[in-house]
Amino acid sequence: MDELINKLxxxxxxxxxLEDISEDDINPDSPLFGEGLGLDSxxxxxxxxxxxxxxxxxxxxxxxxxxxxHSIRTMAEYITEHQKKA
Amino acid sequence: xxxxxTAYTYIGEGxxxxxxxxxFYQEKIATFAEFIKALYKQxxxxxxxxxxxxxxxxxxxxxxxxxLRYENPGIFKPGSLAVVLANSSSSLDTDLLHxxxxxNRSAYFPSPSVFVYTLANIVIGEICIRHGLxxxxxxxxxxxxxxxxxxxxxxxxxxxxxAEACICGWVEILGNNFKAVMALVENExxxxxxxxxxxxxxxxxxxxxxxxxx
Amino acid sequence: MPSRIFVTGLGFIxxxxxxxxxxxxxxxxxxxxxxxxxHIETSLRDELLVSEVRMASEELSCLAGVPSTEAYSRNTLxxxxxxxxxxRHASLGxxxxxxxxxxxxxxxxxxxxxxxxxxxxxxxxxxxAFIDIYDCADxxxxxxxxxxxxxxxxxxxxxxxxxxxSIMFAxxxxxxxxxxxxxxGGTESLTKFxxxxxxxxxxxxxxxxxxxxxxxxxxxxxxxAAYLIxxxxxxxEKTGNRVICxxxxxxxxxxxxxxxxxxxxxxxxxxAMKKALEMSGKTPDAVDYINxxxxxxxxxxxxxxxxxxxxxxxxxxxxxxxKPFTGHMxxxxxxxxxxxxxxxxxxxxxxxxxxxxxQMPELKFRPVTEMxxxxxxxxxxxxxxxxxxxDSSLIFKKYGVH
Numbered sequence: 001m002d003e004l005i006n007k008l009x010x011x012x013x014x015x016x017x018l019e020d021i022s023e024d025d026i027n028p029d030s031p032l033f034g035e036g037l038g039l040d041s042x043x044x045x046x047x048x049x050x051x052x053x054x055x056x057x058x059x060x061x062x063x064x065x066x067x068x069x070h071s072i073r074t075m076a077e078y079i080t081e082h083q084k085k086a
Numbered sequence: 087x088x089x090x091x092t093a094y095t096y097i098g099e100g101x102x103x104x105x106x107x108x109x110f111y112q113e114k115i116a117t118f119a120e121f122i123k124a125l126y127k128q129x130x131x132x133x134x135x136x137x138x139x140x141x142x143x144x145x146x147x148x149x150x151x152x153x154l155r156y157e158n159p160g161i162f163k164p165g166s167l168a169v170v171l172a173n174s175s176s177s178l179d180t181d182l183l184h185x186x187x188x189x190n191r192s193a194y195f196p197s198p199s200v201f202v203y204t205l206a207n208i209v210i211g212e213i214c215i216r217h218g219l220x221x222x223x224x225x226x227x228x229x230x231x232x233x234x235x236x237x238x239x240x241x242x243x244x245x246x247x248x249a250e251a252c253i254c255g256w257v258e259i260l261g262n263n264f265k266a267v268m269a270l271v272e273n274e275x276x277x278x279x280x281x282x283x284x285x286x287x288x289x290x291x292x293x294x295x296x297x298x299x300x
Numbered sequence: 301m302p303s304r305i306f307v308t309g310l311g312f313i314x315x316x317x318x319x320x321x322x323x324x325x326x327x328x329x330x331x332x333x334x335x336x337x338x339h340i341e342t343s344l345r346d347e348l349l350v351s352e353v354r355m356a357s358e359e360l361s362c363l364a365g366v367p368s369t370e371a372y373s374r375n376t377l378x379x380x381x382x383x384x385x386x387x388r389h390a391s392l393g394x395x396x397x398x399x400x401x402x403x404x405x406x407x408x409x410x411x412x413x414x415x416x417x418x419x420x421x422x423x424x425x426x427x428x429a430f431i432d433i434y435d436c437a438d439x440x441x442x443x444x445x446x447x448x449x450x451x452x453x454x455x456x457x458x459x460x461x462x463x464x465x466s467i468m469f470a471x472x473x474x475x476x477x478x479x480x481x482x483x484x485g486g487t488e489s490l491t492k493f494x495x496x497x498x499x500x501x502x503x504x505x506x507x508x509x510x511x512x513x514x515x516x517x518x519x520x521x522x523x524x525a526a527y528l529i530x531x532x533x534x535x536x537e538k539t540g541n542r543v544i545c546x547x548x549x550x551x552x553x554x555x556x557x558x559x560x561x562x563x564x565x566x567x568x569x570x571x572a573m574k575k576a577l578e579m580s581g582k583t584p585d586a587v588d589y590i591n592x593x594x595x596x597x598x599x600x601x602x603x604x605x606x607x608x609x610x611x612x613x614x615x616x617x618x619x620x621x622x623k624p625f626t627g628h629m630x631x632x633x634x635x636x637x638x639x640x641x642x643x644x645x646x647x648x649x650x651x652x653x654x655x656x657x658x659q660m661p662e663l664k665f666r667p668v669t670e671m672x673x674x675x676x677x678x679x680x681x682x683x684x685x686x687x688x689x690x691d692s693s694l695i696f697k698k699y700g701v702h
Contacts, residue, residue, distance in 0.1 A: 016138070016199075017137040017138045017199075018137065019134075019137040020134060021134075038134060038135075040558065040561075041558075041561055042198050042199050042202060042560070043199070045198035045500065046198060046199050048502070049195055049197060049198070049500075052195065053195050062502040169554075176435070176457075181493075184497065185418070188493070189418065191343060196496045196497065196500040197500065198500045198502075201496075201500050201501065202501070202559040202560045203559070204493075204497065205407065205457065205458075206457065207457070207458055207459075207688045207690060208559050208687065211554070211559055211687075211688035212559070214556035214689065215557065215558070215689075217556075218556055219554060220554050220568075221554065222552055222553070223554050227436075227437070227457075242476060
């Protein structure tokens with residue numbers, strides 16, 4: 001899980017162009033949206049693209065994103081769970 | 087009513103001028119992305135959203151930033167500052183990126199953050215968001231820099247009191263070729279400018295002068 | 301300085317019909333243009349619902365009087381058909397002494413043909429004519445050629461508010477004494493480019509769109525073109541054209557909130573409507589009907605609904621979105637909905653907001669869901685909001701009413 005979390009941090013930074021933020025700045029349990037990294041609705045859509053591109057996981061309803069993208073950890077858990085199924 | 091250019095900024099050929107001062111210079115530009123990031127860093131601007139913008143918006147954002155924050159920090163009511171910009175390539179630089187992402191079925195990942203920039207006037211939106219401007223705006227596309235249209239358009243806005251001042255300029259980019267110039271135009275009776283700057287009359291000749299490398 | 305601007309001609313092609321009369325018939329019969337994709341080649345063909353103009357591009361060429369061998373985008377063909385209808389309606393060509401301009405909104409330009417021949421451009425010179433028609437201004441120039449207009453023309457691309465801004469810009473030019481008459485509106489064909497783009501933003505509903513419904517889930521895109529003939533009062537004395545209605549007010553505001561999203565309280569929408577109303581010299585209670593932007597997205601309908609509630613603090617006028625009829629015609633939406641509003645104004649009809657079933661909990665008002673005939677309409681408002689926070693509102697007034 002830790003390995004996936006670190007990999008995800010890197011991918012999120014690249015996908016969302018968070019240039020001034022390093023992996024150490026992201027707490028895997030902190031909320032990604034709202035106060036945290038200042039992400040917006042377009043970033044949420046980019047994360048959907050990330051899951052599909054890098055992990056082959058499709059999210060049809062963007063409203064589901066709220067739960068899945070709560071934090072890096074919830075993302076990692078969602079990926080682990082859905083890759084097992086595949 | 088007489089109108090004055092009370093400040094201007096210029097970005098092009100590796101040089102950045104604020105009014106007539108050279109404030110940044112890179113002799114060899116590897117890419118636009120590196121150039122504009124170096125300028126952003128030098129100016130110590132803290133606005134993480136900058137990194138998410140497309141190239142056209144980054145260029146326009148930096149030009150407006152220098153103009154409004156440093157070269158004429160006059161107090162404008164956000165509703166009373168209009169923005170009229172122009173270029174020749176519209177948003178083609180970003181359109182091409184989007185086209186790349188949808189042309190191939192096996193690597194089909196259109197990026198929402200790219201698509202939202204496939205309109206030239208989004209650069210104005212970014213400038214307005216940054217500075218809270220709610221006045222009217224327009225982005226004009228023409229083959230060449232056309233000072234006469236810009237002058238007419240901006241004059242009409244100021245003459246009819248739809249804005250107290252107007253940012254007027256040219257923001258052009260395609261690949262690593264880029265140039266941006268912005269002027270702040272005000273009615274003479276209410277104009278303000280920083281010490282040491284000599285305001286220029288708002289004429290085609292002045293616009294032609296400031297778009298050349300200083 | 302001319303002070304009054306009259307509407308004297310209409311031209312309209314959409315999924316509802318190929319001219320204004322056919323469009324009116326579909327509206328009266330509650331016939332929507334939205335359905336399965338027929339013409340545009342896309343991998344999303346079976347997934348999305350759109351409102352396509354029924355004819356294939358070859359048939360449109362015929363209707364527009366263009367040899368199908370020439371390089372024309374679908375966008376341009378639609379524009380020519382609608383602009384010609386409007387221009388003939390007002391028979392402006394018979395008055396060569398008047399300065400007539402063309403202001404046309406479009407954002408996709410010649411994208412549809414460039415998508416088709418993109419690969420050919422590198423290896424097959426015979427398709428190179430399609431490179432020249434890529435930019436948006438090409439469609440405006442070709443429309444002007446077909447109308448025989450040689451005066452001022454320009455193209456406006458502000459996404460979904462383009463055509464409303466064209467009408468507004470034309471009126472300004474006329475009031476500034478630069479033009480006597482104008483053909484103003486917009487044209488937009490469906491393309492892979494924006495179909496995919498909107499799809500990437502996850503704002504396309506795979507079912508029929510449901511504006512202002514609590515369960516709304518996005519947009520159905522549409523295509524078409526719509527143009528109005530505008531004349532100053534002075535020019536109208538010369539043309540003697542029957543006045544359909546008056547353009548009484550218009551306003552545009554920059555919302556300064558987000559590249560694509562509207563602010564939760566609808567500041568931009570509020571400002572645009574307020575400016576238009578102030579220009580018309582009327583108070584909010586004089587507005588009888590609002591043709592809302594009402595795209596059916598979560599974000600727009602909430603934001604626009606709140607703006608309407610904030611401006612119309614007394615009685616809220618009849619409100620409906622007609623996008624369930626036409627789909628979201630993006631750059632042509634502003635003039636298409638202006639015409640739909642005008643048809644309502646002239647015939648005393650309030651168009652219903654189709655596909656509505658559940659009230660939004662955040663709003664106090666609900667849209668009109670049944671067609672109202674015999675309504676006494678004097679002042680109607682048409683809203684169009686675009687990406688970049690570019691928000692516009694137009695107000696049309698019944699002719700002869702003060």
